[in-house]
Amino acid sequence: MRKVAIIGVGHVGSTTAYTLISKNIVDELVLFDSKDTILKAELNDLMDGQMEQANQVRLIGPDVAELADTDVIIFSAGDISIFEGNPDRFAELNLTKTIVEEWAPVIRDSGFEGIILNITNPCDVITQYLQELTELPQERVIGTGTSLDTGRMKHAISKSMKVHPSAIDGYVIGEHGESQFVAWSSVRIGGTPISEILTDDRLDVLDNAARDGGWVTFRGKGYTSYGIAIQAARIAEAILNDNHLVVPVSHYHQAEGCYVGSPAKVSRQGISESFPLKLSTAEQEKWRHTIQTIHSMHATI
Numbered sequence: 001m002r003k004v005a006i007i008g009v010g011h012v013g014s015t016t017a018y019t020l021i022s023k024n025i026v027d028e029l030v031l032f033d034s035k036d037t038i039l040k041a042e043l044n045d046l047m048d049g050q051m052e053q054a055n056q057v058r059l060i061g062p063d064v065a066e067l068a069d070t071d072v073i074i075f076s077a078g079d080i081s082i083f084e085g086n087p088d089r090f091a092e093l094n095l096t097k098t099i100v101e102e103w104a105p106v107i108r109d110s111g112f113e114g115i116i117l118n119i120t121n122p123c124d125v126i127t128q129y130l131q132e133l134t135e136l137p138q139e140r141v142i143g144t145g146t147s148l149d150t151g152r153m154k155h156a157i158s159k160s161m162k163v164h165p166s167a168i169d170g171y172v173i174g175e176h177g178e179s180q181f182v183a184w185s186s187v188r189i190g191g192t193p194i195s196e197i198l199t200d201d202r203l204d205v206l207d208n209a210a211r212d213g214g215w216v217t218f219r220g221k222g223y224t225s226y227g228i229a230i231q232a233a234r235i236a237e238a239i240l241n242d243n244h245l246v247v248p249v250s251h252y253h254q255a256e257g258c259y260v261g262s263p264a265k266v267s268r269q270g271i272s273e274s275f276p277l278k279l280s281t282a283e284q285e286k287w288r289h290t291i292q293t294i295h296s297m298h299a300t301i
């Protein structure tokens, strides 16, 4: 049985639930939200939605006892309206740290033995705080990190160069936030380094497009949902199926003393291997800056 729990079924949690069900990634799905009316509505709508599906997911209401044999907890509780007029993921920390303080002891005492996949912002700091308060092994607490930003980078390149995304290799790394950057030295199109194809000016434009991609969506609809739901679902699938997906997730970097996004192998036991990129001198400087940013955010908790 593949069992996932989602804590916080707002725009992101509910779209992730829908994605897990429609892509046949789960057998059992437990939903939690502090707003009872939202929770009941989402459970009902998802139930309606799966009526014509061949696979029927067991949809379960909020019961902490269900966490004991849950494989993956997806943490997506927060309040997206905080970003209105305040375009920095750091803005949500005052609220989201209190949600971690509420849920971490519950998760710890539930007998949960699986993997936590955090989406809630600021993603790297909240993932670290979840690990610290649940006291789960570091490899079993992961954040979606720069997986979505890497998707946004591929979107920008694919549109600008008119190439299929499958031809694009490479990563956005660092904080899931303003100090993230495209590690251009890792990016290849059909095996050719992109730096041999595009000028630095064009790379700068694409870097900004990747960083601002989320705000384009946010400004239009007040939240983002599909991009992150697809990333969360594929990472959850990698854990459930033990498929060794290499993806830029937020995970603990011993040398840096914090959680930060970079490519890592995701398997049934969580993070099984980290793949440090060979960065250029300029990229190393950006890496140091992003690490400092994460440390100073974490220090405010």
Ligand SMILES: NC(=O)c1ccc[n+]([C@@H]2O[C@H](COP(=O)([O-])OP(=O)(O)OC[C@H]3O[C@@H](n4cnc5c(N)ncnc54)[C@H](O)[C@@H]3O)[C@@H](O)[C@H]2O)c1
Pocket (backbone or CB within 6 Å): 007, 008, 009, 010, 011, 012, 013, 032, 033, 034, 035, 038, 076, 077, 078, 079, 080, 081, 092, 096, 099, 102, 118, 119, 120, 121, 123, 144, 145, 148, 176, 223, 224, 225, 228
């Ligand atoms: N990491 C990423 O790439 C990424 C992408 C998009 C959104 N996000 C983040 O994901 C989170 C959710 O975004 P959203 O658009 O769904 O927000 P939202 O405001 O639509 O939904 C948040 C949900 O969390 C619930 N909630 C609040 N406090 C709770 C608590 N104590 N216990 C249980 N549930 C609680 C709310 O009732 C609400 O239903 C935010 O932190 C957002 O910034 C991250």
